[in-house]
Amino acid sequence: MTGQEAVALGEGVRTSLATLKDLSGIAGSFVCTTSGRLIAREIPALFEDAVLAEAGSRLLRIGETFAASGDALEFAVVRYGENRLYLKAIAGGMLCIVVAGEVNMPALRMAANLVGRRIAPAVGRAQAELPPPTFEAPPQRPAPLPLPPAVAPSAPGAAAPTARRFRGRTVD
Amino acid sequence: MQARGKNEGRGEVTGSAAAGASVRGFSAQLRGASLWDLVQMECLARSHRSVQVVGEGGVGYLYFDRGQIVHATTAQRSGEAAALEILDWTNGSFQSCERPWPTQATIRTSHEGLILQAAQLRDERSAGSNLVAFPARGVAGDELDRYEELELTELDETEVETEAAAEAEAAEGAIEMRSPVSDESARTPKPGANGTNGANSANGANAGRAELGPVGDFAVMMRLGPNGAVVSNRGGNEELAETVAYSHRLLQLTGELLGFEKFSAVECGFVDGRCIVFSDGDEVVTLRPRPEVNMQALRDRLGL
Numbered sequence: 001m002t003g004q005e006a007v008a009l010g011e012g013v014r015t016s017l018a019t020l021k022d023l024s025g026i027a028g029s030f031v032c033t034t035s036g037r038l039i040a041r042e043i044p045a046l047f048e049d050a051v052l053a054e055a056g057s058r059l060l061r062i063g064e065t066f067a068a069s070g071d072a073l074e075f076a077v078v079r080y081g082e083n084r085l086y087l088k089a090i091a092g093g094m095l096c097i098v099v100a101g102e103v104n105m106p107a108l109r110m111a112a113n114l115v116g117r118r119i120a121p122a123v124g125r126a127q128a129e130l131p132p133p134t135f136e137a138p139p140q141r142p143a144p145l146p147l148p149p150a151v152a153p154s155a156p157g158a159a160a161p162t163a164r165r166f167r168g169r170t171v172d
Numbered sequence: 173m174q175a176r177g178k179n180e181g182r183g184e185v186t187g188s189a190a191a192g193a194s195v196r197g198f199s200a201q202l203r204g205a206s207l208w209d210l211v212q213m214e215c216l217a218r219s220h221r222s223v224q225v226v227g228e229g230g231v232g233y234l235y236f237d238r239g240q241i242v243h244a245t246t247a248q249r250s251g252e253a254a255a256l257e258i259l260d261w262t263n264g265s266f267q268s269c270e271r272p273w274p275t276q277a278t279i280r281t282s283h284e285g286l287i288l289q290a291a292q293l294r295d296e297r298s299a300g301s302n303l304v305a306f307p308a309r310g311v312a313g314d315e316l317d318r319y320e321e322l323e324l325t326e327l328d329e330t331e332v333e334t335e336a337a338a339e340a341e342a343a344e345g346a347i348e349m350r351s352p353v354s355d356e357s358a359r360t361p362k363p364g365a366n367g368t369n370g371a372n373s374a375n376g377a378n379a380g381r382a383e384l385g386p387v388g389d390f391a392v393m394m395r396l397g398p399n400g401a402v403v404s405n406r407g408g409n410e411e412l413a414e415t416v417a418y419s420h421r422l423l424q425l426t427g428e429l430l431g432f433e434k435f436s437a438v439e440c441g442f443v444d445g446r447c448i449v450f451s452d453g454d455e456v457v458t459l460r461p462r463p464e465v466n467m468q469a470l471r472d473r474l475g476l
Contacts (some may be wrong), residue, residue, distance in 0.1 A: 049431065055429050058422045066421070069415045071442040077476045078423055081433025085426075085476075098430075105471075 001129040011118045017095075020111055025103030027083075028071075032056030033093040033117060033127040043098060050097075053133065059087055060094050063134035075112070077105075083105055088112040089121045092127035207259060208287050210266045215239045215283045222271040227261025233271055234258060242277035251278035252286070265447040351451060392460035393399035395452070396420075403455060416449055416458045439467075450474055 001009070017029045019039060028043025036057040038049055063073040078085040084099040086108055095116050097108070200209075207225065211234070214223065218239040225232045232254060233414035244255035258262070388396035394408035400417040402408075420435070427435045448459045448470065461467060470476075 051429055055426045058426045058429075062419045062422050065415050065419050066440065066442070066447075069411045071440070071445070071447070073440055073442060075339040077439045077471075078427075078429045078435070079437045079475045080430075080435055083430075083432045085430075105476075 017042035092124035224269040227264035232258040398454040
């Protein structure tokens with residue numbers, strides 16, 4: 001998949017996500033592939049891409065956790081005070097919908113099902129063809145300063161600091 | 173509770189050997205009746221007879237005369253204490269028998285009073301266990317009134333499970349108590365927490381507690397402590413505890429990352445079931461409702 005194709009694919013998914021805002025109470029939504037790549041978002045810029053990718057990665061891991069014990073996750077509703085996350089598992093990734101305040105839950109379930117069905121081919125293709133996300137390497141730290149050599153009390157017959165000793169004898 | 177007996181005709185038979193002397197009347201075999209119901213039937217009939225009750229606590233005898241329980245004995249007790257002991261039993265059989273009649277009545281309390289006392293004792297015993305507020309099923313009234321303090325505790329499987337529920341759990345392989353806490357709890361029957369067969373609760377003085385709601389509705393009820401240890405468990409296993417503990421942590425971190433408030437609850441829908449996990453103070457409660465359960469009240473309660 002070329003870069004242009006990837007952009008077009010993400011834009012198509014984003015268009016579908018925008019339809020979720022027909023429901024009142026929806027703050028936004030985003031989609032991550034199983035490999036953790038954020039492929040589309042329709043959510044205020046308050047949430048940075050890196051934050052959404054990391055959140056999506058964790059939410060996908062929840063699905064994997066339940067799958068490991070034999071439960072295939074289809075959807076989840078997570079409550080955080082006044083906010084809720086509606087998660088919809090789709091082939092190759094996960095649709096995450098952020099809810100702020102009251103929402104018509106049956107309508108949201110239906111909307112999520114429809115959007116999930118619509119974007120599933122694109123998400124599956126992205127998962128299959130796009131490389132996994134590259135995480136930024138942590139900033140280079142300055143090399144640690146060499147520790148000062150330990151000062152050992154000099155003893156008669158002690159070897160020079162650079163000499164190696166084995167069983168009390170100096171060896172080359 | 174199974175019941176066997178004969179309708180000997182009201183007031184026709186008196187005397188100590190009356191119960192066994194008559195051959196007239198119907199014999200009956202009831203399944204699923206509660207002991208309290210049978211006692212009330214016996215008192216309503218104003219019969220004069222002794223009845224053998226075989227329950228989880230052993231064998232006991234109740235002596236009925238003119239609509240009251242006038243005497244009772246068990247292996248350890250006699251009189252009112254024995255009657256209360258017997259009335260606490262939830263499973264067993266109930267059949268008329270021939271017993272020497274006591275020389276004098278040892279119980280003066282009415283049968284209603286005895287049943288109320290038994291219900292109160294049962295409630296008091298169960299009050300010390302972990303309580304979680306979540307909605308009862310089928311309780312009419314205002315929305316807020318639908319939520320009662322329901323007991324989330326380990327239950328004796330043989331006592332609380334219907335055959336269908338037991339089969340369902342066996343199919344799921346869910347009943348596997350591995351932790352020491354669970355094992356110990358599983359061995360300890362808690363009569364205060366009636367199961368799906370809890371006609372006692374429904375008909376007795378503690379009907380308002382709706383204890384049979386969660387037991388019947390949830391295949392799994394598990395409570396994890398702050399460190400992930402299983403505090404109480406019914407129907408869950410170690411694998412579920414690990415899954416929930418890790419998922420709960422991931423959800424906490426996700427919420428913090430997105431700047432949300434503290435995690436409070438999650439409902440997970442699976443291909444073949446559902447699971448609800450919610451925070452209760454420092455502890456985490458997991459429920460696995462049976463497929464036929466209407467979840468709306470619980471969702472409303474948890475804001476899901």
